[in-house]
Amino acid sequence: MKEMPIGIQTFEKIVKENYYYVDKTPFIKKLEQGGYYFLSRPRRFGKSLFLDTIKEAFSGNKELFKGLYIYDKWDWSKKHPIIKISFAIGTNNNSEKLRSTISFNLKNVAYDYKINLEEEELNLKFYELIRKLYEKYNEKVVILVDEYDKPILDAIENIEYAKENREILKDLYSALKKADPYIKLAFLTGVSRFPKVSIFSGLNQLNDITLDPNFATICGYTQTDLETVFADRIVEFDKEEVRKWYNGYSWLGEKVYNPFDILLLFAERQFRPYWFETGTPTFLIKLFKQNKYYLPELENLEIGEELLSNLDIDDLDVENLLFQTGYLTIKDVIEEPTERIYILSYPNFEVKKSFNSYFLFYFLQDKSIKSKTDMAIKLALRDNQIEKLKDILHRFFASIPYDWYRKNDLESYEGFYASIVYALFSGAGFETVAEDTTNKGRIDLTIIYNNKAYIIEFKVVEDQPENTALKQIEEKKYFEKYLGKYEEVYLIGIEFSKKDRNIVDFQWKAV
Secondary structure (H helix, E strand, O other), X not given: OOOOHHHHHHHHHHHHHOOOOOXXXXXXXXXXXXXXXXXXXXXXXXXXXXXXXXXXXXXOOHHHHOOOHHHHOOOOOOOOOEEEEEOOOOXXXXXXXXXXXXXXXXHHHHHHOOOOOOOOOHHHHHHHHHHHHHHHHOOOEEEEEEOOOHHHHHOOOOHHHHHHHHHHHHHHHXXXXXXXXXXXXXXXXXXXXXOOOHHHXXXXXXXXXXXXXXXXXXXXXXXXXXXXXXXXXXXXXXXXXXXXXXXXXXXXXXOEEOHHHHHHHHHHOOOOOOOHHHOOOHHHHHHHHHHOOOHHHHHOEXXXXXXXXXXXXXXXXXXXXXXXXXXXXXXXXXXXXXXXXEEEEOOOHHHHHHHHHHHHHXXXXXXXXXXXXXXXXXXXXXXXXXXXXXXXXXXXXXXXOHHHHOOOOHHHOHHHXXXXXXXXXXXXXOEEEEEEEEOOEEEEEEEEEOOEEEEEEEEEEOOOOOOOHHHHHHHHOHHHHHEOOEOEEEEEEEEEEOOOOXXXXXXXXXX
16 A cells, blocks of 8 residues: 655654654554544644544554554554545635635545546545545545534634535535445544534544543643653743643643643743734634623633534534633533533633733734733732722723724623723733632622732723722622732722723722
């Protein structure tokens, strides 16, 4: 059987030149018996590398695995033909581009294996390729699909295009059911799970391992990986700082680091939001504005299992998108008698800080205002000049363009103002606790900085100050949970005017 030189060269470069390769081959061993598998993970999490690893193992390229777990545990005499379809590169944001990409992938595989394809329809061509590979090599075929859902996500801002792409993919993957007798393994990866695509509705035996604890660390680096494989590099950094910035992704198992962050941290030697900077959540922010989403809820978000598992482009849900794209992860699970409730939150400091900063950038015409405001807040709290916060926040709200308030009632929406203030402090890197629970109720926002706690309550009034925000903190004694825990505790009540769309009352006191 003809080997695939490009895939081998890529794999050799990773394994031989990058001596920090983390051995994921124990998971390959679990796939030895074959079957149909689906794995969802956010972008830049090593899904493509894992597919390359599967490809080389089932191709029988033993020497590439020397020193790895699977080396003496695999039947290397079995060499299966491989079909790999990748949507990871480029943008397929309309049906014409998508059809062209699929056709290119199938023709490329056929060319490498010297197979002539006669069918024109994509699903028939896919089936024909699978069957002819099986017949030529007398071995069942391994099918790998990288970022199966990307053509839908590429077109997500134009729902009609996204639906067209969904139907094309549905038709393509329908070939898998018909070709089942010729298939050894089908492994599909993506960011999201779209239930109406036929790989889920048509393949009853599909094993979705996204939230299977046995596969929780199939992508990403564990703490053990960091302290063993990267032992010579991690000693140069504060391990707790590395953990704070980049650890925390969870799929019902051990928490993991994003590999992209760790490798770039070691290369650049500075803490930066490397993963976040590879993509911008513009579409999500648009959904936030459209749905009047209360941003602080993202710190402790409760959702049901059905909502977490399935993404429907006919009715997009922002919580589901946030989880599947990696901006939220599983923090805890509550087992109820009839259902499972997932508690979601930001995975780490990188995502929390960066997401909130981007949220604010999206609102501003003058992007420099954000950094100036960050610095002003830090200096005010550092110097214990809390009264300056009123002017700082007032200037920031005044910088939000009037167009943001047109054709909506954001100015009367308390959650909007709370979301902006929350995003300011979180985006500036402060430790924030939203919807902070006490035995008397919930604090709107708590800021922890320099061994001090700042308890903040928000109110929206019609026009004139009503002096109720600070009064509520005092009456309900929200602050009591922090007395004795921090050197100083401050209470801050902020009222916003619907008419002026800005702060009309700012009161504070120390307790």
